Structures are given as C-alpha cells and as structure tokens.
Amino acid sequence: MGFYFAQLLTGLANASSLFLIASGLSIIFGVTRIVNFAHGSLYMVGAYLAYTLVSAMDLGAFGFWLGVLVAAAIVGLIGLLIEMTILRRIYHAPELFQLVATFGVLLIFQDATLAIWGAQDLLGPRAPGLDGALRIMGEPIPEYDLALIAIGPLVLLGIWLLFRKTRWGVLVRAATQDREMVAALGVNQAWLFSATFVLGAFLAGLGGALQIPRETVSLQMDLSVIGEAFVIVVIGGMGSVTGAYVAAVLISVLNAFAILIFPQVSIVLPFIVMAIVLTLRPHGLFGAAGSEHGAPTEPEQPLRLMGEKGMMILFAAMAVFALSPVIVGDFTTVLLVDVMVATLFAVSLHFMMGIGGMVSFGHAAYFGIGAYAAAMMVKQLGIGMLPTIFLAPAVAGAGALFFGWFCVRLSGVYLAMLTLAAAQILWGITFQWQQFTGGDDGIVGVWPAGWASSDKVYFYLAFVCCIGGIWFLRRAAHSPFGYTLRGIRDSRTRAEAIGVDSRFHQWMGFTLAGAVAGLAGTIFAFSKGSVFPDSLGIAQSIDGLIMVLLGGIHALAGPILGAGVFVMIEDWVTRLAYWRVIFGIIILVVVLLAPDGIAGGINRLFARIRAVRKGGTA
Template identity: 75%
Template sequence: MSFYFAQLLTGLANASSLFLISCGLSIIFGVTRIVNFAHGSFYMIGAYVAYSTITTLDFGILGFWGGVIFASIVVGLVGLLVEVTILRRIYHAPELFQLVATFGLVLIIQDLTLAIWGPQDYLGPRAPGLDRAVRIFGEPIPEYDLALIVIGPLVLAAIWVLFHRTRWGVLVRAATQDREMIGALGVNQAWLFSAAFMLGAFLAGLGGALQVPRESVNLQMDLSVIGQAFVVVVIGGMGSVTGAFVAAVLISVLNAFAVLLFPQISLVLPFLVMAVVLIVRPYGLFGKPGSGHGPAAEPEQPMRLMSKGEAGLLAVFVALLALSPLFAANYTMVLLIDLLVATLFAVSLHFLMGVGGMVSFGHAAYFGLGAYAAALGVKFLGLGMIPAMILGPIAGGLGALLFGWFCVRLSGVYLAMLTLAAAQILWGVTFQWQEFTGGDDGILGVWPASWAKSNQAYFYVAFVLCLGGIWLLQRVAHSPFGYTLRGGRDSAIRAEAIGINLKRHQWMGFTLAGAVAGLAGVVFAFSKGSVFPDTLAISKSVDGLVMVLLGGIHSLAGPILGAGVFVLIEDWVTKLEFWRFIFGVIILVVVLAAPDGVAGGVSRLRGLFSRRTKDGEAAQ
C-alpha cells in the first residue's frame, strides 16, 4: 500500500511540472490562437539559464530560488521579443504558418543554445534545503517532489486570481472566447497579446527552471517535452488553465501506475488518453468551441486546368528529368531520388490539407508506416522489392483508415493535434518494440532488387512510382471526389445540405493521402537501404508542412515547387555548421515575406507583369 502511495506522490510531482509547462501553452493558444511549437524551447532556455545562474551565484536557498525566478523572467522577456518581432506579424495567417514559424524558432533556439552552452549535458545541483528524502509510510519521498506538489496548485491559484480578480485577466478570458469581439470593443489587442505571450513564456521558463534539480539539462529537452505539453493542453481544452491542471494530473498519475504493468507504455500512454478524450469530448475536458468568426481571409481562387504553355513547360521538365541519368553525376542521382520522394510526400500532404482542408501535424506516420511495412516485409517474410513495395501503400492506407476514422470526427486545430497524437503513438511503438522494429537501431538491409541496384536504375523506379503518385493525386483533385473534399472544406453545412456525407469523403481522402504517403515511404526505404524511427517523427511531419508552406497551399503546383526548394536548401544547408539556425531563419523569412509561398510569389509576379504590359499597351 505504502508503495502505491509513493507512486501516487511521484505522479503528482510529475503532474506539477507538466502543468507548469502546459498552462503557459494553453494561455498563449487561448488568447493568440497560436499553436506554439517553441514552447518547449522556452522551457529549455529556462532550464539552462537557471542552471547557469544557480551554479554561478551559489547563494544557498536564496540563490536557488532567485535563480529560478531570474530564469523565468529572462524567458518571459525572450517571449516578449519573439512576440513583438515575429508572431505579431502572422496573427492573421492560417494556423499552419504560425506552427511552421514557431518550428523555425525551435531550430534557431536549438542552435543558439548549442552555441552558448555547448553540446554537453549538465547535472544541476539539488535544491538547497530540499535535498533530502522524507519517509512517508516507510517509503522515501524526495523533499523536492513534495515542494513541487505544492508549487503546482499554488501557480494554478495565482493564475486564477490573476484571471478572475484583475481587469487584465478578464480581458484575457474574454479574448480566449472571442478575440475579434475584444478588438471591436476597442481593447488594444497588440498589448494584450504581448502580455499573454510573455506570461506564457514566463511559465514555461519557470517549468524548465524547476526541473533543474530533477533531471539533466540537455539539448533534447525542447522536443521531448512539447509533445506531452500539447497532449495536456488538448485534453484539458485549449485555453483552459484548470483543464491543463486536471489533464496533467490525469496523465501523470495514470502514467505512474501504468508503468508498473507495462514499462514501455510511457511514450504512448498520453497520446492514447488524448485520443480517447477527444473522441468523447471533441473540445477537451474543459474546452469550448471557439467563436465561429475568425479573421477575414483572402478567398482562394477557383482551380483551373493547365494552359497549353504550362503543360508544354511541364512536359519539357519531365522529359529532362527522365533523361537525367544520361548526363547527371551519381551524387545528383541520389539528390534527384530524394527530391522525387519529398515531392510525393508533400503532394500527399497537400492533398489532405489544401484540397481536403484537414491540417495534419502527423503525416509522417503514414510515410513511416509504408517504409516500415516494406522493411519488415523484407526482413521477416523475405519479400523481394516489388512485393515489399506493394505492402507499403497498403500499410499507409490501412493506418490512415484506422486513425482517419477518429481524426475526421474533429476539425481545425483539434484534428491537427489528433493526427500528431496518432503519429506519436506509432513513433513510440516503433521506438520501443525492439524485437520487432529494431527500435532505435532501425532495420537495415532493405536493398532494391539486383536489376535496380545502381542509382540510375533505381532512379527510374522512383521516377515511375513518384510521378505516378503525383499524377494520381492531381487527377483526383480535379475529380468529383476532389471537388467534394474542397467543397466540404469551404462549407461543411453546404455539403451536408446537398446530400453529401462529408465525414465519409474526408475519411476516404485521409486514407488516400495516407496510402500515397506510404508509397513515398517505400521508395524512400529502398533508396536508403534502411529505416529508422525518425521516418515517422514530428520533425519529418514538419518537413512536409514546410514544403507545402514553401510552395504555397492554394495551388496544386505548390507542393511540387515547395519540395524542390526544400530539398535543395536542405542539401546545401545541412553541410554547414549551425544549419538549424540558418534553416530556421529561412523558414521565418519565407513565412514573413511570402505568406502565399513560392507558387503564390510566382503568380503574384505574373500578375504584376501582366498588369505592367497591360498598362504599357494602354499607354501606347
């Protein structure tokens, strides 16, 4: 019995730190509607700054708590800086832009932290005065854990007072419900948003600083915590601080006991809980549907078929690509195969998001499923290349069929979060199921058939499969099915009112996109000869999002251009030191300067050009 009580206390202590990280994220989302990927980075900065302050000052109890508060304030100021310089410019952009922009920040902060503190892990000092363990029912409980159990509810109470007893708090709550209305009432939104963002960052920094005595400070802290924080916020209901607390307790306590039964479950459990909660309560435990009217967006133009000139240009380009093995170097062939895979992946994601209106933060799941299905087919069934390749899209499609059924029940940011959860569950399974998937070591020896061994021969395999997949999805986008998806994206009510079962179409669209991503995964697996869990990790999904965004979401050609630009930049940048920083800056520049992507930029240029010529003609 005493053992279980100790386990409960551990769970509650974990809940407190999880709550501290998540509540800031929830506040930021509630007010600004930004899904802040960089929140984990704020948490990491908090930990690093606190570590440095505490170890340099070394003033005992005062030095420790002073360091914690100092670190939180520093992070709050960093948050303010980020909000004022970057986020303020993209509040009216679609959520995808904001997500990708904050991911750019993640990359930048990672490399800045690396530059300042170096690559090594730091073990922080114990908290002075709280460095022993007390015995409760005979079990040793760290005093610091008990302190955390108290701090969590204290912070919750402080936020409650702030939100319910101050004018500022009332404005924040009102903005969470309907920020357009708040603006219409003459409240200075810019100031409100900055303050809310600063508070959220401060809380993330506090969470990070308080972790210093408990775990090592390292460069992986940001992404390892952000997944869990998302889950807590979604379960609690986005924008609800009380919800975040309840969800943090729920997950941490469940986790503390579940690991006794299944030690491997810790990576998967939060996401399972989230999936269950979202199906029962689509807006989380304490969440409410936001106001229907978002910021006014520029309408998308109707699709049109390619003109003769464009089709000719495309034909020349495809022909050049087909002939490239005759003149290109070996290294270029590898790059071109990467390019084909990336393009197919981006096109499948664009089909889901641009055509279907379902923003996925976890599309890599189906890419990875395809890659792993082929690799497992080779490893356990001894399949040849072609049969293994058939397995891939089937696995991707079946995975999407399963997860899609849950995902299409939701919409908007909740749908995106559930796709992220699905991808994280799959990632956790591949990572921990050592005997079957090889875990972190991956699966090696996934080589093409002997006739396709050379880079040139395999290029043609990739060429046929990827162009085939791209052609298929472009064709479907113009078909009644594609139009139905687009219609449902424009107005679900109208779709229902003309007899369309939208959910079923979305489900099938999700499955199709998953199957095509699986195909891309297969081509990828055989081109590399191996698969690793990072084929279905968050960063792979974000790669896809960046490609779609680079290209511009409003155009079918967008993902193709985007993938091309992405692969070329990646190939160039990853050779440099601090490439994450450079890549992050590039992402931010694109988001801030060309919000409609490369394709949008091209069409704007064309618009400018044709207007010029018209003006010129008129002048003559």
C-alpha cells in the same frame, strides 16, 4: 499503503512540472491560435539561464528563488522579442503557418544554446533548504517534490485570479472565445497578443527554471518536453488552463502507477490517453467547441485548371527533370530521388490539409507503414520489389482507413493531434515489438531488385511512381470527389445541407492521402536500403508539415516547391558548422517575405511584374 501514497506524490510533483510548460502553451494557443513549436526552446533556455544565475549568485535559498524568477522574466522578454519581430508580422497568414516560423526559431535556439553553454550536460544546484527528504508514512519524499506539488496549484490559482479579476484577463478570455469579436469591439489586438505571448513564455521559462534541482540541463530538453506538453494541452482542452492541470495530473499519476505493472508503457502512455480522451470528448476534457469566428478569415481561391502556357512550362520542366540523370552525376541522381520522395509525401499531406481541410501532425504514420510494409514483404515474405510497390501503399491505405475513421470525427487542431497520437502509438509498437519489426535496429538490406539497383534505373522507377502519384492526386483534386472535399473544407454545414456525407468523403480523402504517403514510403525504403522507426516519427511528420506550409497551402504547386526547396537547402546547409542557425534564419526570411508560402510569394511577384509591364505599355 504508504508506498502507493508516495508514488502518488511523485506523480503529482511531475504533474506540476508538466503543467507549468503546458499552461503557457495553452494560453498562447487559446488567444493567438499559434502552435508554438519553440515553446520547448523557451523552457530549455529558462533552465540554462536559471542554472547560470543560481550558480553565479550563490546566495542560498533567497538566491535560488530569485534566480528562478529572473530567469523566467528574461525568457518572458525573449518571448516579447520573438512576438514583436516575427509573429506579429504573420498573424494574417493562413492557419497554422506561424508554426513554420516557430520551427525556425527552435532551430536557432538549438545552436545558440550550444554556442553559449557548450555541449556538456549541466547538473544544477539543488534548492537550498529543500535538498533532503521527509519521511511520510515511512516513505522518503524529497522536500523539493513537496514544494513543486504546492507550486503547480499556486500558479494555477495565480492564472485564475489574473483571468477572472483583471480587465486584461477578461479580454484574454474573450479573445480565446472569439477574437474577431474582441477586435470588433476596439480592443488593441497587437498589445493583447504580445502580452499573452510574454505570459506564456514566462511560464515556460519558469517551468524550465524550476526543473534544475531535478534534472540535468541539457540540449535535449526542448524536444523531449514539447510533445508531451502538446498532449497535455489537448487532453485538457486547448485554451483551458484548468484543463491543462487536470490533464497533467492524469498523465503523471497514471504513469507513476503504470510503470509498476508494465514498465515499457511510458513511451506511448500519454498518446494512448490522448487518443481515448479525444475519441470520447472531441474537444478535450475542458475544451468547448470553438466559435465559428477565428476560423480562416479569407475564403480560399478556387483551384483552376492550368492554362495552356502553364502546361507547356510544366511539360518542359518534366522533360528536363526526366533527362537529368544523363547530365548530372550519380550522387545528384540520388539526391533527386530524395527530392521526389519528399515531394510525393508533401503532396499527399497537402491533399489532406489543403484540399481536404484536415490538418495532420502525424502523416509520417502512413509513410512509415508503407516503408515497413515494403521492407517486411521483401525481407520476411520474399515478395519481389515490383509487386511490393503496389501492395505496400495498399497496406498504408488500410492503416489510414482504420485511423481515419476515428480522426474524421474531429476537426481542426484536435484532429491534427489525434493523427499525431495515431502516429506515436504506431511508432511505439514499431519501436517495441522487436521480433516483428526489429525495434529501433530496424530492418536492413531492403535494396531494389538487381535490375533496378543502379542509381539511374532506380531514378526512373522513382520518377514513374512519384510523378504518377502526384499526377493522380492532382486529378483527384480536380475530380467531382475533389470538389466535394473542397466544399466540405470551406463549409461543412452547407455541404451537408445539399446532401453530402461529409465524414465519409473526408474519410476517403484521408485514406487516399495515406495510401499515396505509403507509396512515398515504399520508394524511400528501397532507395535507402533500410527502414527505422524514425520514418514514422514526429520529425518526419513535422518535415512534411513544414514543406507544405512553406510551399504555400493554397496552391497545388505549393508542396512541390516546398519539398524541393526544403530538401535542397537542408542538403546544402548541413555541410556547414552551426547549420541550424542558418537554416532557421532562411526559414524566417522566407516566412516574413512570403507569409502565404513560396507559391503565394511567386504569384504575387508575377502579378506585380505583370502590373508593371501593363503600366509601362499603357
């Protein structure tokens, strides 16, 4: 009995840690609608700052808690800086675009932390006065765990009082419910958003600072916590702080007991719980359906078919591209294949997000299924390369058909997170099921058939598949099916009123996008010769997301530009020392110059040139 009680306490201590970081994320999202990828970085910086401050002051218990609070306060100020210099300028960009900026911030933080604190993991001091263990029912319980168990609910209480008893809190809650209305009532939004972001950053910093007696301070902290933090926020219901606490307790306590029975489950447990919760409660445990306000403010421009001039330019560009292997070296050919694979992947994601209105944080799942299906067909079933190129995308499509059925029941960020859960569960299976998938040692030796093994021949094969896939999705976007999807995206209610089965259409759109992503995965597998679980990991999904958003979600050309720019810059920049800072800054510059993506930026540029010219001739 004592043993199980002790296990429960351990779970509760972990829950407090998770809650601190998740609560900040939840508050920021609730008010500003920013999906903050840099939240993990703020947490990491909080831990590093606390490490430095506490070690430097050496003032006993007082110094420890002072150091923790000062570190959290500094992180709050850093949050203010980020909000005022970057985020404030792009609140009017399309939904989710801000996450590209936070991704840039994340990259900058990674290198900055490395430069300031060095590569070695740092073991912080234990909390003075709380460095031992107490015996409770005969079981040793660390004193610091007990402190954490108390701190979690205390912070929750503090936030509750702040939100219920102050005018500022009332405004925050109002903005969480309907920020348009709050603005209409004359509340200074800029001030409200800054304050919210500072509070969220402060909580992230506090979460990190409080971890130093339990955890090594390391450069992996940012990414290791962010996924779980999002999961907690979503299970609890976006914007609900109480929900975040309940979800943190649920996940941590479940994990503490689950590893007694099935130790391997830890890697996917949070995502399985999230998938179950979202299937049963589409807005999380405590979340409510968002108000219609706060959704995209501007209706999107309808897609237009390309004019004659545009077609000519497009064909010329295609012809140059098709001839490029004759001119450039073998390596450039290989790089171009990477660009094409990334483009096809981004275009398929754009079809889902831009045309279908379904944001996906887990699109790599179908890319990965395609890659794995291809590898297994070639290596284990002995099927030839050409049939594989047709069959593997079909398998990916089947996977999307299955997961899509669940996902299209949700909308907005919840849908996005369910796609992420699906991808993570698939990743976990691939990672764990060694006999079948090779685990993280992957499947090697998946090279193209002999006739296609030269870089040039493979380039043309990839060219046919990728351009074919892009053309196909473009046709689909302009087909009656595409019109229907866009109609549902713009107004589900009206689409349903005229008799459209919106779920069915979205489901089919999801499947189509999945199958095309699978085609990209197939081409990828043969070009690299090996597949690993990374191909369906979060990083791959995020890369796709960044390409689509960076390129511009409102234009069909957006993902093409985004993918090309992203792959080319990455290939160039990783040659340099501290490349993450440079890459991060490039992303921020693009974001600030073109808040509607590269395609939008180019459009505005041309419009201005045209205007100037007209002005000149008149």
